[in-house]
Structure formats: C-alpha cells, structure tokens
Amino acid sequence: MPETQTRQVVELGYAGSERLVMNMGPQHPSAHGVFRMLLTLEGETVVAMDAIIGYLHRCHEKLGETLTYVQYPSIASKTDYVAAMTSELAYVSAVEALGTFEVPRRAQYLRVLVAELQRIASHCLWLGTWCMDMGGALGGGATVFLYCFREREEVLDRLEELTGARLLYGFHQVGGTRYDVPAGWDRKVRDTVAFIERRIDEWEAMLEDNAVFRVRTQGVGVVSRELAQEVGIAGPLLRGSGVDFDLRRDAPYSSYGDFRFRVPVEAAGDCYARYRVRMVEFRESIRIARQVLDGLPEGPISSRPGVKSVGQVRVPKGEAYARVEGARGEVGCYIVSDGGPRPYRMKWRGASFSNLAVLPHIIPGHKVADVVAIMGSVDPVFGEVDR
Amino acid sequence: MPSFARHALEAAVVLGALVGLVAYVTLLERKFAARLQSRIGPYYVGWPHGWLQPIADGLKLMLKEDVVPARADRGVYNLAPIVFLVPCLLIFATIPFAPGLGVADLAIGVLFFLAVSSLEIVGLFMGGWGSNNKYALLSVMRAVNQIISYDLPFIFVALVPVLLAGSLQMSAIVGAQAGLWFVAYPVLGQLAFLAFVVATLAAENRVPFDILEAESELVAGFRVEYSGMKLALIQLGEYAHMLGTSFLGALLFLGGWLGPGPAWLGPVWFLAKALAIFLLVTWVRWSFVRIRVDQILAISWKLMLPASVLLLLATALWVAAGGAGAA
Numbered sequence: 001m002p003e004t005q006t007r008q009v010v011e012l013g014y015a016g017s018e019r020l021v022m023n024m025g026p027q028h029p030s031a032h033g034v035f036r037m038l039l040t041l042e043g044e045t046v047v048a049m050d051a052i053i054g055y056l057h058r059c060h061e062k063l064g065e066t067l068t069y070v071q072y073p074s075i076a077s078k079t080d081y082v083a084a085m086t087s088e089l090a091y092v093s094a095v096e097a098l099g100t101f102e103v104p105r106r107a108q109y110l111r112v113l114v115a116e117l118q119r120i121a122s123h124c125l126w127l128g129t130w131c132m133d134m135g136g137a138l139g140g141g142a143t144v145f146l147y148c149f150r151e152r153e154e155v156l157d158r159l160e161e162l163t164g165a166r167l168l169y170g171f172h173q174v175g176g177t178r179y180d181v182p183a184g185w186d187r188k189v190r191d192t193v194a195f196i197e198r199r200i201d202e203w204e205a206m207l208e209d210n211a212v213f214r215v216r217t218q219g220v221g222v223v224s225r226e227l228a229q230e231v232g233i234a235g236p237l238l239r240g241s242g243v244d245f246d247l248r249r250d251a252p253y254s255s256y257g258d259f260r261f262r263v264p265v266e267a268a269g270d271c272y273a274r275y276r277v278r279m280v281e282f283r284e285s286i287r288i289a290r291q292v293l294d295g296l297p298e299g300p301i302s303s304r305p306g307v308k309s310v311g312q313v314r315v316p317k318g319e320a321y322a323r324v325e326g327a328r329g330e331v332g333c334y335i336v337s338d339g340g341p342r343p344y345r346m347k348w349r350g351a352s353f354s355n356l357a358v359l360p361h362i363i364p365g366h367k368v369a370d371v372v373a374i375m376g377s378v379d380p381v382f383g384e385v386d387r
Numbered sequence: 388m389p390s391f392a393r394h395a396l397e398a399a400v401v402l403g404a405l406v407g408l409v410a411y412v413t414l415l416e417r418k419f420a421a422r423l424q425s426r427i428g429p430y431y432v433g434w435p436h437g438w439l440q441p442i443a444d445g446l447k448l449m450l451k452e453d454v455v456p457a458r459a460d461r462g463v464y465n466l467a468p469i470v471f472l473v474p475c476l477l478i479f480a481t482i483p484f485a486p487g488l489g490v491a492d493l494a495i496g497v498l499f500f501l502a503v504s505s506l507e508i509v510g511l512f513m514g515g516w517g518s519n520n521k522y523a524l525l526s527v528m529r530a531v532n533q534i535i536s537y538d539l540p541f542i543f544v545a546l547v548p549v550l551l552a553g554s555l556q557m558s559a560i561v562g563a564q565a566g567l568w569f570v571a572y573p574v575l576g577q578l579a580f581l582a583f584v585v586a587t588l589a590a591e592n593r594v595p596f597d598i599l600e601a602e603s604e605l606v607a608g609f610r611v612e613y614s615g616m617k618l619a620l621i622q623l624g625e626y627a628h629m630l631g632t633s634f635l636g637a638l639l640f641l642g643g644w645l646g647p648g649p650a651w652l653g654p655v656w657f658l659a660k661a662l663a664i665f666l667l668v669t670w671v672r673w674s675f676v677r678i679r680v681d682q683i684l685a686i687s688w689k690l691m692l693p694a695s696v697l698l699l700l701a702t703a704l705w706v707a708a709g710g711a712g713a714a
Contacts, residue, residue: 022521030603044525044680133603135676139595141603143673146424212595212675215682368525369679372603 019047022368026055030133030372033382035356039363039371046371049363051356053385060387064346069095069313072342074170076333079348080384081167082125085118085159086326087348087384088172090333093253093322095174098337099315106299107176108255113292114162114171115254115324116285117155117189120196122327123278123285124152127203130275130376134216134369144206151199154192161185174313176302186293193286200282207275217272221362221374224269231358234351235329236281237378240274242267247325254324259291271377311341326351328379350384397490398480405479409626410441412665419666420673448619456519456612463517468613468620471510474503475624478631483558485644485653496557497549500635501542504590507628508534511599514621515609526608529680530592530599536687537589537596543695544586547579548639550702561643568642575702580640582695584667587636589683591629593668595675596683633664 020041025031034055040048060079064072076091077084089111096103128148135141156166163169163179171177207213223233228241238245246263248256264280266273304313317339323332329351338344355378363371414429414437421428433439455461481496483489493499508531515527549555551572552563570580589596600608610621637643637660644653678686 020521020524022525029606041525043528131676135595135603139597139672139677140675141677143420143424146426150425206674210675212678216676216679367679367681368604369598369601369677 018042024371025052030375032129032375032380035375035380035382035385037359037371037375039368041368044367044369046363046366046368049360049371051359053353053356053382056382056386058387061346061348065343068310068341069174069315069343070310070341073172073174074168077168077170078383079350079387080326080328080331080352080381082381082383083118083122083327084168085114085171086324086331087333088169089115089254090322090324090326090331091335092172092174093324094320094333094335095313095315097320097322098318098335099174099313101175102303103176103254104300104303105255105297106180107301109258109292109296110177110181110301111172111254112256112259113189113289113296114159114169116288116292117159119285119327120193120282120289121152121155121159123282124148124155124196126278126327126376126379127275128152130373130379131207133372133376134213144203147199147203151196154195158185158189158192161188173302173304175304176300178302180301181296186296189289190293193289197283197286200279204279214272216369216373217275217377218268218270220271220366220370221377222269223358223362225267227358227361228269231354231361233329233355233358235326235355236274236277237355237358238329239263239265240277241269247323247330251323253322258295259288261288271373274377314339314341323349328352328381328384329355331384348384348387350387352378352380352382352384353387356380356385394490401479401490402476405476405627405630406623409623409630410445412626412630412662413444413622414438414441415662415666416669419669423670423673445619448622449616451615451618453615453617454612458519459612460517460519463513464612465517465617467510467514467517468617468624469510470513471507472620472624472627474506474510475628475631477503478628479634481557482631482634482638483561483643484657485650486558488654489557492556492558495555497545497555497560497635497639500631501538501545504628504631505534505538507624510624511609514613518609518612520612522605522607522611523609526599526601526605526611529601530609532680533589533592533596533598533683533687536684537586537691540582540687540691540695541586541590543692543699544579544582545635545639546699547575547702550699550706553706557638557643561638561645564642564645568640568645570640575698575705576640578694579698579702580636582691582698583636583640584664584671586691586695587632587664588668588671589687591625591632591668593629593672595671595678597672597677598680598683601677629668630661630665633661633668636664637661 022039022041024039025036026034036052038050039046063075067075073088073092076087079087128145131144132141159169160166161182162185163171171179223237223241225242228238228243242265244263244265249263261284264277266276315337317337319336321332321334323330330349331351332349334347335343336345363374418428429437429440432443455464478500480490481493481499483492511530512527515523548560548569551569552560554560570576592599610618613621637657641660644657646652646656
C-alpha cells in the first residue's frame, strides 16, 4: 500500500495546456525560512511539486557528538528555534533516560510550565505568519501578524525574566532546570495568560467571522486520516486529520500526568481543522500553565546544582530515545552513549521534517495561492527540518 | 492662444496638486494602518509624525539604481510605467472639484472616466510581460482576468447614479443630489454604494482582491522587476487611480461638494468625502485576507455582475415610473 499510494500523487495527469515550472524559494516572502519548492503549473493550478530542503543545514547531529551532556542543551534549542524549550527538554530527557538521574518535582513542574508557555509563543508565531501568507504583508494578514507578535512578546518577556534570554534559553539541564522562578514571577505569568486568553477571543472573532478567511481555509489542503498516518505527520496536523494522539496524554513525560487537559481533534483534515486544533491548544496550554502555577511544589530545582566542569555528567553505555510533544508534533532525541561525557551518536526526530513530507501529497491540484496557505498551516521551522 | 495657455495652466495645477495629494495619501494610509495594527507608523522623518516621509520616500526612489533585467523586453518594459500612469492621471481631467473648478467638465464625464480608467490594464500587462519574469507573468494573467471581470459590475454600478440624475456630466450628477444624496435613496442607493465599494476594491487591486500583487505568492507581482523611478511611477499611478475612484464615489453617491457652510467650503467637503471612501477601502484592506483567483472570478460573474445588472434595471424601472430622480 505505501509504495503505490505515495507515488501516484506526485503528478496529476492534466491534459493540454502548456506547463510552467516556477521556483519558489529559498528566498521568497513565504518560504518560512529557506524552503524551496519547484512548482509545475498549468495556469494557476499546481500539477506537481518538488520540495527541496537543506539550505539551513548546520550539522547539528555531528555537533551533538562533539559537545558534552552539559554543553549541548543550550545548543539543542537551536534546532527548533521557535519552540526552543521543547527541543532542550527532548535532549535532557534522553540523557536522563540513559543514566540514573533523579529530577526533583519542582523541576518537572517548571519544565511543563515553560513547555506550555513556549507552545503559546510558538502558536502565536504560527498564526501570525500563516495569516500573513494568506493576507499579505500589505493587508489584513499583516494586521493579524502584528497582533500575534504583540501577544508573543508578552510570553517572551516572561521567559526572559526567567532565563535571561528571549529565544534560545538553555533553561534545561540534565537532572533539572538551570534557573528558579524570580520573585513575583508567577503573578506576572497569570496576568500574561489571562491577557492572551482574551486576545484569542479577538483573533477568533476577526478570523472565523470572516467569510474570506473561511473560504481560503475550509476544504483546502485536506490530509486524510490514512495519509496522515502513512506519512507519519504529528502534532496539530495529525490531530487535525482526526487522529486522537498526543504524547502529553498518551505517553506522559515529565509531570504531564498530574494535569488535566483536553486534546482537541478535528476530523476534516483541512487548513481550517488545523487552525481550530491550534486555537484550542492555546487555551489548553493556558489551562495547564495555571494548574502548574497552582500546584508548584517547593524544593530544589535540580538534583545536580551547579556546573563545575563541562565533562561532569557521565552516563553508562547504552542507548535511549526520548520524545516530547512539541508545538509542531513529536520531537524526539535518540542518543547512543559509549560511557563518555558526550554522546557517541545523536539523532534528532524533527516534527517539522516529518510534517513537510506531506506537502507533495496534498499540494498538486491546488492553486498557487493555496500553496502558501497549506504551507503555513503545516507550520514548519527550518532549523528543525535541516538541523 | 490664451485659451490653450489657460487649459495648460489648469492641467499643471491639477497635476501638481494631485501628485502632492497622492504622496500625502500614502502617509495617511500608513498612519491609519499603523493605528489599526497598534503601531505608530512613520514618525521620525519630519518629526513629529513623519510629515516629510512621503518626500523622503520619493527622493529615495528617484536616487535608486534603475535595474533593467537582462532578458527583459526593453522597449515594453521601459514604456509600461508611463502607459500605466497616464490613464491613472487622466481620469482627474473630468473631475470637477467645485462648480466650475476643474480641467474639463465634459458632457460625457462619467463615460470618459470609466473608459480611461480601464486603460491602466494595458500598462500593467506590458510591465508584467516585458519583465520576462514568471511571477510577473502569473500576476498579469490574474490581472487581466480580474480587471475584465470587475470592470463590468463597476461600470453598471456607476451607471446607477447616472440614471438617477439623467446625465453623464459630473456636475449635473452632483446638482441632482442637491435634495438628497444618492447614497441616501432607500435600498437602491445603499446597495449601489456597497457594490461600488466592492467593485472599487477589485478594480484597485486592494486586499482582499490584491491577487496580482500577492507578495506572499508572487513576491510583488507585475512590478517585481521594477526599481527606482519606474517603481515610483507605478506606485504613483496606483494611488492616483485609487484616489480618483474615491473622488468618483464621492461625486456619484455622496453629493460631491455639497455640504453645509459657505460655497468655498465645497472643495473641502469633496476632499473629505473622497478621503472617507479611501479610508473605508483602506480599513477593509488592512482587515481581510486575500481571496483566491478562482473565488474572485466566481464572486464577480456569479454575484457582482448579475446583482449590478439587476440594480441597474431596478433603477431604470424606478426612474421610468417617475421616481424621485426625475424631480
């Protein structure tokens, strides 16, 4: 089944008119970084699409083999730089699974808190850029984009107060977290999430009550449940195609087992379904963040306070895979250790990379304008695709 | 030749005023959009509030290198901005800014306006074709589709006030609104004005109908290869066309220069009404996402065209039955 099905969608058999091969990216306003598409067009209709990646390759996995377990977490954030907290968490979870590290409960709660704040910030960026793809930098899309950035700014301010950094944090370390919350911070976080909760209503009113937005998203870029599972997409895309799967609930890591939240699922599989899933996730993330703040236990934030030398963390020989639910889906880290202070081999599973694989299946048959809408709804981050 | 000199002088004054107005309309739009987006907008050039920003922008574009793509069709490429700009400025020839204040108050003013404003597509197509760029080519394909589709409803809707006033002369149309502005006519007036605004959005290529510029798909559409002064000419043409259509809307539906106060306030009222239409269009622009090309065509042929024809028919019947317009 997989072989034939994945082949047949690559090119549609259109008859007649002349074809035009158009290059989109890597330098293009909606390349979302450095994605390159070779589109074969018949008039406005895309009949074939070739995806070319690799423009942001930085040898991350090789880098992981040269840096120690103490050093790498702050580099891990540079894979998915829009949701840096989750990739850090995936790495330290893998290391902790290899060795015998106790992680204090307070640290586990803080990890969940920053992961959910990060999800909010990341979804803000997604909504803004996606609307910009559909609405243009000189139109309503830019308005939504700026609104989303205004709200994302608040979250980044909170994370800056916590870690001193706004984008790439280095918050996690093996055995716990590096920073504890500053005084009065929880109050500010509560204000921030309450503020964003109100703004989400505004965005929804602006977008969902708008017929233009609906005709651009409903029925566009449909990923069937079968295709979703066959290609191996994850996260909001998967849930937007009717598959009820969320690692936070189905394979709880850190302290997700302690919190109550709903996993949104939409059956339609189109851009609008993916949008709805993410909008609900906003609210569920806010709900989790509040629960964490309510139940934040006292105690140490790390079982290994202080860094004395970069080679100080050692794990026994073996291998481990850890996966977390990032803003874009399953972020996994696979580590093979030979007993030294750095991994023998490391492998990332980037959610964006797997999600991008669905594009050539769904884009042929759509109009050029839909290409950017579908691309935006997939929400790829190229740091994570190319690594 | 005193008469020739007088006309030349008038044209020069209108043209000069127009270019200045267009420059400051861009500042108005930027400020307005900035407020919508909780920004400040241009501020530092000509402190405070960026009063010199349009001049600085114009100077910048003039000083920029003029790049002609190696594979471009040079003649067509170089001519296109002029061919695009001329009709956009020519439409102002028939617009009276107050009784007797204008270049030429033709007896067929509305017809002239509609005919000339449709010509811009020629320059646009030349620019897109001459650039020899795939984005530009796709863009002008869309442009021809869209402008042909929307010129018809635009013309039909613009004919509604003509029927009501019983004249094609701009000043006569305004005169007919002395009692009641056409937009205030029950149902007919409001529907026609609404259809006019939608058709205006499409004819001016503004979001949600800006598919030919569509920078998230086609980078900058037909003007992707243009730079420097030629880009400035194209932008001047676009804004002049937008402003001209706003003036037309104010003339046809909002009673032109009619308003309370002494007669010399007429041009001020007229400008205020035109800018109100411009801001309405701008408001829509900065709130909507873009419609896809097939959806734009569907809206035009399945909704706008039948609706505008019906509107025109209804108006005709109403006038024939001795409606208020004849009075």
